[in-house]
Amino acid sequence: MGFVDLLNLFKLPVYALPAVPFALTCVASVALFPLSAHAQGQPTPDATNMDSFVSSLLGKMTLEEKIGQLNLLATGFDVTGPAPSKNVEESVRKGMAGGVFNLYTPSATRKLQDLAITHTRLHIPLLFGYDVIHGHKTTFPIPLGLSCAWNPDLIEKCARIAAIEASADGVNWPFSPMVDIARDPRWGRIAEGAGEDPYLGSLIAKAMVRGYQGDDLARPDSILACVKHFALYGAVEAGRDYNPAEMSRITMYQFYFPPYKAAVEAGAATVMASFNEVDSVPATGNHWLLTDVLRNQWGFHGFVVSDYTAINEMTQHGLGPAERCAEIALKAGLDMDMVSEAYIKYLKKLVSEKKIGEDLIDTACRRVLEAKFKLGLFADPYRGCAPERAEREILTPLNRTFAREAAQRSFVLLKNEQNALPLKRSGAIALIGPLAESRRDLLGSWSAAGNWKLAVNVLDALKESAGPNVKILPARGANLSDDAELLETLNASGAAIVRDPRPPAELIDEAVAVAGKADFVVAVMGESFAMSGEAASRSEIGLPESQLALLKALEKTGKPIVLVLMNGRPMTLGWESAHCAAILETWFGGLEAGHAIADVLFGDYNPSGRLTTTFPRDVGQIPLYYDHKSTGRPYLGNARVKYVSRYLDIANTPLYPFGFGLSYTSFAYSPVKLSHKTLNAAETLTASVEVSNTGQREGEETAQLYITDPVASVTRSVEDLRGFQKITLKPGEKREVKFQITSEDLKFYNSDLVYDWEPGEFIIRIGPDSSQLNSATVRWNKSGAR
Numbered sequence: 001m002g003f004v005d006l007l008n009l010f011k012l013p014v015y016a017l018p019a020v021p022f023a024l025t026c027v028a029s030v031a032l033f034p035l036s037a038h039a040q041g042q043p044t045p046d047a048t049n050m051d052s053f054v055s056s057l058l059g060k061m062t063l064e065e066k067i068g069q070l071n072l073l074a075t076g077f078d079v080t081g082p083a084p085s086k087n088v089e090e091s092v093r094k095g096m097a098g099g100v101f102n103l104y105t106p107s108a109t110r111k112l113q114d115l116a117i118t119h120t121r122l123h124i125p126l127l128f129g130y131d132v133i134h135g136h137k138t139t140f141p142i143p144l145g146l147s148c149a150w151n152p153d154l155i156e157k158c159a160r161i162a163a164i165e166a167s168a169d170g171v172n173w174p175f176s177p178m179v180d181i182a183r184d185p186r187w188g189r190i191a192e193g194a195g196e197d198p199y200l201g202s203l204i205a206k207a208m209v210r211g212y213q214g215d216d217l218a219r220p221d222s223i224l225a226c227v228k229h230f231a232l233y234g235a236v237e238a239g240r241d242y243n244p245a246e247m248s249r250i251t252m253y254q255f256y257f258p259p260y261k262a263a264v265e266a267g268a269a270t271v272m273a274s275f276n277e278v279d280s281v282p283a284t285g286n287h288w289l290l291t292d293v294l295r296n297q298w299g300f301h302g303f304v305v306s307d308y309t310a311i312n313e314m315t316q317h318g319l320g321p322a323e324r325c326a327e328i329a330l331k332a333g334l335d336m337d338m339v340s341e342a343y344i345k346y347l348k349k350l351v352s353e354k355k356i357g358e359d360l361i362d363t364a365c366r367r368v369l370e371a372k373f374k375l376g377l378f379a380d381p382y383r384g385c386a387p388e389r390a391e392r393e394i395l396t397p398l399n400r401t402f403a404r405e406a407a408q409r410s411f412v413l414l415k416n417e418q419n420a421l422p423l424k425r426s427g428a429i430a431l432i433g434p435l436a437e438s439r440r441d442l443l444g445s446w447s448a449a450g451n452w453k454l455a456v457n458v459l460d461a462l463k464e465s466a467g468p469n470v471k472i473l474p475a476r477g478a479n480l481s482d483d484a485e486l487l488e489t490l491n492a493s494g495a496a497i498v499r500d501p502r503p504p505a506e507l508i509d510e511a512v513a514v515a516g517k518a519d520f521v522v523a524v525m526g527e528s529f530a531m532s533g534e535a536a537s538r539s540e541i542g543l544p545e546s547q548l549a550l551l552k553a554l555e556k557t558g559k560p561i562v563l564v565l566m567n568g569r570p571m572t573l574g575w576e577s578a579h580c581a582a583i584l585e586t587w588f589g590g591l592e593a594g595h596a597i598a599d600v601l602f603g604d605y606n607p608s609g610r611l612t613t614t615f616p617r618d619v620g621q622i623p624l625y626y627d628h629k630s631t632g633r634p635y636l637g638n639a640r641v642k643y644v645s646r647y648l649d650i651a652n653t654p655l656y657p658f659g660f661g662l663s664y665t666s667f668a669y670s671p672v673k674l675s676h677k678t679l680n681a682a683e684t685l686t687a688s689v690e691v692s693n694t695g696q697r698e699g700e701e702t703a704q705l706y707i708t709d710p711v712a713s714v715t716r717s718v719e720d721l722r723g724f725q726k727i728t729l730k731p732g733e734k735r736e737v738k739f740q741i742t743s744e745d746l747k748f749y750n751s752d753l754v755y756d757w758e759p760g761e762f763i764i765r766i767g768p769d770s771s772q773l774n775s776a777t778v779r780w781n782k783s784g785a786r
């Protein structure tokens with residue numbers, strides 16, 4: 001049992017104990033830690049007296065000290081915005097920072113915490129924020145990939161591991177989960193979220209909050225979740241980052257708000273406002289969003305932080321000088337200023353000019369102090385963070401094993417003709433493509449503290465797994481792109497893409513010659529990690545031309561091609577899907593992605609991932625998503641009929657629909673059986689199907705439930721996901737899958753933004769993905785009578 005466990009056991013604050021055990025824990029900083037801070041008569045911070053503790057502290061604070069708590073500075077190890085803050089240490093010493101971010105390790109955080117504790121008058125500890133997005137040092141697959149596991153428990157565990165590692169490394173505030181619904185794969189940050197569906201997105205949002213915060217924030221391995229980016233950031237116009245988002249309120253409530261709301265309901269302690277405008281007011285200064293919706297409607301009690309320099313950016317949006325923007329933001333309900341330093345510069349003046357009341361500053365400061373209190377920072381500003389703990393709890397073999405499992409489960413098999421996969425462990429494999437030997441790309445665009453040098457690339461992992469009877473013949477075949485301008489841009493933001501200087505034709509010839517000696521080709525292709533994530537929007541979302549040209553040349557060899565994709569967004573894969581024998585989507589699978597890819601290619605793991613975003617055939621179809629509305633003139637398949645909703649040059653349908661994914665076995669679904677034909681309000685409907693494994697090996701299926709509400713007072717989606725179940729079946733095995741449906745599952749937002757359901761017929765659909773569903777119809781009455 002560790003020191004902090006002991007404290008928890010006896011419910012004792014750190015400073016209530018004699019100095020000796022405290023010294024044992026605080027190792028280096030014991031001399032600096034001012035036990036006196038708490039000995040000066042501040043109330044004991046246990047869970048019952050937060051209010052009086054914070055009120056008493058607030059009562060002692062000067063206006064400047066309160067404003068200092070509202071200032072968040074960027075420092076340290078990463079640059080995640082236009083420019084880091086200046087003079088961070090000095091600001092901390094002067095009490096002009098409530099927290100810092102982009103800094104970790106026990107020694108670095110301890111050093112700064114010591115400054116805050118020893119040099120400031122009231123010894124208020126700092127928050128340490130960091131973009132722990134998909135794991136801390138044990139890097140899991142990018143969130144979009146993880147979401148394809150359709151497994152909230154697995155995602156919760158990833159977040160828990162991230163929390164343990166991050167807290168051991170001095171971080172107590174990850175800027176995650178990112179829960180923005182995204183329907184536009186041009187937007188690079190689609191990589192950071194859970195896809196396009198509000199139902200699944202909400203389950204994942206809750207799971208991540210639980211994973212980060214645990215059941216008690218005061219535990220030293222719990223960290224404050226930060227739900228972002230509130231709101232609608234995933235709907236930026238034309239998929240261009242930071243652009244405005246424009247939509248009706250009913251669409252916000254129905255499709256975009258649910259994951260944020262779910263995260264708040266799960267107890268998320270903090271929220272980050274988004275860069276974009278909402279209803280023509282930047283989210284950062286949007287009172288309706290930050291106060292009416294978030295606090296008054298949803299009951300959020302934590303604090304709201306801006307995104308990086310977003311208060312100052314309101315000037316650029318057109319709301320006037322920075323001073324005015326600070327006023328607008330604070331009045332809107334924005335508590336903490338990330339990097340703008342607009343609060344530090346202007347709030348005092350705004351109070352003296354009576355443009356804002358000091359009570360607003362008190363409220364914001366109280367929220368920040370409460371978060372610190374809940375974390376237990378007043379009891380132990382270091383929260384048990386020490387080098388030995390970091391050494392013991394970060395990157396453990398167990399964590400890495402779990403990362404491998406998470407990666408396996410995130411991959412989606414998009415095509416597999418003539419059982420091209422799994423590969424046999426015999427013969428010769430030509431391993432081609434610019435990503436086959438990359439380690440850096442495996443970690444994705446926001447690997448933060450992850451160390452790609454610890455990753456094993458696909459070439460080495462395949463060699464390790466192949467055994468003595470397989471020859472692996474590598475050839476690069478193409479550069480990631482031949483677009484010099486693009487490569488320069490990516491490298492300027494740290495992509496470190498190394499070009500093979502040989503002419504493209506020479507690279508292709510070499511790869512074709514290698515393919516000629518092999519039985520089949522495994523082509524590892526896609527995007528550089530830097531082509532998705534923040535500020536990485538693309539107007540074309542296919543394979544870069546250099547890679548497609550290589551693929552076309554390889555196809556001419558007649559050897560079957562297994563395309564292994566790495567990318568951070570849905571891609572357009574028209575040619576690839578027509579000509580490759582198999583396609584495995586692996587996203588950016590994290591630290592253990594190389595091994596996991598080998599596991600799946602050789603069949604040691606049978607792929608089970610399902611898409612959480614639609615793959616369009618062409619960029620021109622975007623936005624394309626499964627829960628769209630019907631038009632008054634739907635296209636019913638006859639291309640000669642005019643005046644219907646269709647393109648002249650491409651199908652309306654996606655290339656790969658939401659929910660889609662193959663397995664090395666196959667599954668069949670029986671018709672849907674319903675327990676009732678008619679129900680009244682309080683009754684529960686049981687909908688069931690029999691799922692059979694019709695293939696040759698054991699596999700995991702994700703049976704998906706969708707509901708259609710064909711007649712309502714407002715138009716509804718053609719179908720909405722309302723449940724799913726994962727089942728594992730042996731070859732020939734059948735299982736009945738049952739879904740319990742109540743009127744809660746029928747609810748939607750009406751024109752008055754009231755969340756309710758309306759009686760009538762409903763179509764219950766069950767199947768393997770959003771486009772292959774068996775259905776049955778039921779009538780649901782509002783009254784008790786049938």
Ligand code: NOJ
Nearest residue numbers: 080081131175228307308
């Ligand atoms: C900007 C990003 O939008 C946000 O997601 C991130 O947390 C902050 N920078 C801090 O790095």
